[in-house]
Amino acid sequence: MKAAALAGGVGGAKLAHGLAQVLPASNLTVIVNTGDDFEHLGLHVAPDLDTVMYTLAGIANPATGWGQAGETWNFLEALEQLGGPTWFKIGDRDLATHVERQRQLATGQSLTETTKLLCAALGVGPQVLPMSDDRVRTLVQTDEGELEFQEYFVHQQCQPRVTGFRFSGEEAARPTPAVLNALDNADVIVLCPSNPFVSLGPILRLPGICERLARRATVAVSPIVGGQAIKGPAAKMLGELGLEVSALAVARLYAGWLQTFVLDQADADLQGDVAGLGVRAVIADTVMRTIDDRATLAREVLEAAAPQVAA
Amino acid sequence: MKAAALAGGVGGAKLAHGLAQVLPASNLTVIVNTGDDFEHLGLHVAPDLDTVMYTLAGIANPATGWGQAGETWNFLEALEQLGGPTWFKIGDRDLATHVERQRQLATGQSLTETTKLLCAALGVGPQVLPMSDDRVRTLVQTDEGELEFQEYFVHQQCQPRVTGFRFSGEEAARPTPAVLNALDNADVIVLCPSNPFVSLGPILRLPGICERLARRATVAVSPIVGGQAIKGPAAKMLGELGLEVSALAVARLYAGWLQTFVLDQADADLQGDVAGLGVRAVIADTVMRTIDDRATLAREVLEAAAPQVAA
Numbered sequence: 001m002k003a004a005a006l007a008g009g010v011g012g013a014k015l016a017h018g019l020a021q022v023l024p025a026s027n028l029t030v031i032v033n034t035g036d037d038f039e040h041l042g043l044h045v046a047p048d049l050d051t052v053m054y055t056l057a058g059i060a061n062p063a064t065g066w067g068q069a070g071e072t073w074n075f076l077e078a079l080e081q082l083g084g085p086t087w088f089k090i091g092d093r094d095l096a097t098h099v100e101r102q103r104q105l106a107t108g109q110s111l112t113e114t115t116k117l118l119c120a121a122l123g124v125g126p127q128v129l130p131m132s133d134d135r136v137r138t139l140v141q142t143d144e145g146e147l148e149f150q151e152y153f154v155h156q157q158c159q160p161r162v163t164g165f166r167f168s169g170e171e172a173a174r175p176t177p178a179v180l181n182a183l184d185n186a187d188v189i190v191l192c193p194s195n196p197f198v199s200l201g202p203i204l205r206l207p208g209i210c211e212r213l214a215r216r217a218t219v220a221v222s223p224i225v226g227g228q229a230i231k232g233p234a235a236k237m238l239g240e241l242g243l244e245v246s247a248l249a250v251a252r253l254y255a256g257w258l259q260t261f262v263l264d265q266a267d268a269d270l271q272g273d274v275a276g277l278g279v280r281a282v283i284a285d286t287v288m289r290t291i292d293d294r295a296t297l298a299r300e301v302l303e304a305a306a307p308q309v310a311a
Numbered sequence: 312m313k314a315a316a317l318a319g320g321v322g323g324a325k326l327a328h329g330l331a332q333v334l335p336a337s338n339l340t341v342i343v344n345t346g347d348d349f350e351h352l353g354l355h356v357a358p359d360l361d362t363v364m365y366t367l368a369g370i371a372n373p374a375t376g377w378g379q380a381g382e383t384w385n386f387l388e389a390l391e392q393l394g395g396p397t398w399f400k401i402g403d404r405d406l407a408t409h410v411e412r413q414r415q416l417a418t419g420q421s422l423t424e425t426t427k428l429l430c431a432a433l434g435v436g437p438q439v440l441p442m443s444d445d446r447v448r449t450l451v452q453t454d455e456g457e458l459e460f461q462e463y464f465v466h467q468q469c470q471p472r473v474t475g476f477r478f479s480g481e482e483a484a485r486p487t488p489a490v491l492n493a494l495d496n497a498d499v500i501v502l503c504p505s506n507p508f509v510s511l512g513p514i515l516r517l518p519g520i521c522e523r524l525a526r527r528a529t530v531a532v533s534p535i536v537g538g539q540a541i542k543g544p545a546a547k548m549l550g551e552l553g554l555e556v557s558a559l560a561v562a563r564l565y566a567g568w569l570q571t572f573v574l575d576q577a578d579a580d581l582q583g584d585v586a587g588l589g590v591r592a593v594i595a596d597t598v599m600r601t602i603d604d605r606a607t608l609a610r611e612v613l614e615a616a617a618p619q620v621a622a
Contacts, residue, residue: 041410042353042417072385078407082432084414092403096389099352103395106353121393 004186008033008199009048010065012192013055014288018298025125029182034130035138035202036149043098057122068093087155131203134173139166158233162240175206183212188305191220195234214257217308222247226266259308315497319344319510320359321376323503324366325599329609336436340493345441346449346513347460354409368433379404398466442514445484450477469544473551486517494523499616502531506545507564525568528619533558537577
């Protein structure tokens with residue numbers, strides 16, 4: 001079975017890692033959000049790509065959800081002494097990723113090609129693809145004005161109240177041929193438990209993506225469990241946007257084209273409501289605490305999609 | 312007494328540090344070679360400026376002559392794993408200097424302004440000035456072709472045989488107003504024991520520099536002691552260019568405008584020959600092994616220039 005997974009950062013990377021444990025590497029493509037990429041210190045920083053790469057390479061920092069395990073911070077300390085900007089935390093080893101990516105981009109390589117080289121160097125087996133080689137930038141509209149995503153997410157720690165989103169550059173952005181090819185060749189498309197607005201949203205808004213999802217076997221894992229996000233501002237955003245803070249609200253966002261929605265045990269009571277949207281609801285343990293949990297959930301997700309794949 | 316010192320890397324930085332120990336900070340300006348600056352990993356790297364800054368800040372690595380003491384190498388290790396270029400050794404803390412300099416240059420600051428900010432952050436008292444805000448690049452002409460300076464110096468470890476030099480960009484380059492002002496206001500101008508071709512050469516070739524030196528009290532310390540360079544390729548270059556490998560050959564290069572030349576004890580026999588060039592020769596212990604040696608030599612150098620200053 002060939003799978004394509006759409007992923008943002010932490011939660012997405014965990015399920016992608018689960019899929020990587022249960023599928024041959026050549027049968028898995030992970031398509032990653034680049035809407036929260038940004039320029040920092042003159043470098044192209046791609047937080048979601050990095051989290052997915054590091055997680056699949058087994059070098060991610062499990063405590064933070066970003067960066068590398070066993071990281072050192074001497075660069076950042078020295079930068080602070082020099083009066084440079086240190087609100088975005090870059091470890092010494094992590095910095096090499098940004099510098100090498102920037103170096104390759106500067107030679108004219110695409111983000112797709114650069115990601116392929118970095119993954120090869122890190123020993124990542126599955127194909128990891130940025131959603132686009134075009135620049136899309138997620139802007140968070142808040143009661144304090146429109147903020148760049150990292151300004152909202154890292155610098156202001158998601159404090160401002162969200163009123164909406166804008167995706168700068170999306171009019172001209174296209175998914176890459178590699179992304180479209182992976183979707184066209186997938187037996188199942190997995191939407192990882194990532195933020196529906198700012199992690200999967202930028203991918204889903206690219207032209208041609210939802211049309212393809214509507215024609216294929218799709219299964220999404222809820223990023224909301226018991227009315228809370230496992231990590232990140234998804235629940236806070238749902239509330240601030242006046243939506244129900246529950247897995248059901250996420251199912252509604254995807255209902256136009258989604259076949260199967262995986263709810264956590266804690267949300268078993270929502271199964272009927274999800275079914276009422278015309279989406280098959282499946283119950284599983286979706287909270288991935290251990291490496292094994294990731295593989296277990298991946299198996300259940302692929303099984304949940306099996307009836308559609310067979311059809 | 313106000314002093315301006317012309318300096319390259321290690322030897323220049325040591326005497327500059329000596330001068331900083333014996334003069335009030337406001338009475339010392341160090342004018343530094345930028346001919347061996349280069350672009351690396353997308354960053355403006357200024358090896359001589361960094362060595363002077365780090366030495367004056369007391370954080371230079373005494374073992375290597377470049378970089379910072381107590382440095383760590385996690386960035387470089389990770390970069391190597393990613394297949395990036397690692398022939399130029401950048402430590403984790405050193406990297407912050409290059410990144411912050413590049414960040415400031417990208418905002419439109421000049422190299423002079425950027426250097427001032429970095430020096431302030433590092434607690435460097437004396438004024439440190441790049442020789443120019445214009446781009447001059449030292450190219451080493453060798454039996455293996457014309458090489459960029461760092462390619463010759465670091466990557467090929469000075470192995471190719473030197474036939475000459477070219478200073479790309481020097482036609483359009485000007486010393487900064489700050490450099491000219493420091494020279495015009497100096498009671499004495501000190502030429503540190505730096506390589507006459509590739510460290511002091513690029514400074515001396517800038518328009519207006521030698522004219523100013525000819526009108527003022529000048530004192531140079533020989534970078535050649537007993538026919539050998541204390542550090543670097545100065546002796547090897549003299550030989551390959553068909554010049555005498557001795558302090559006398561250096562004195563000849565400066566004889567057109569130099570007043571006083573400081574020879575090491577080991578070269579006391581050259582005193583008459585130097586005098587024959589119309590340059591006053593003074594003998595001193597010029598090899599700076601300790602921090603105190605630097606101050607001692609600085610005092611002797613200033614004393615050697617005193618008769619001219621008084622005149």
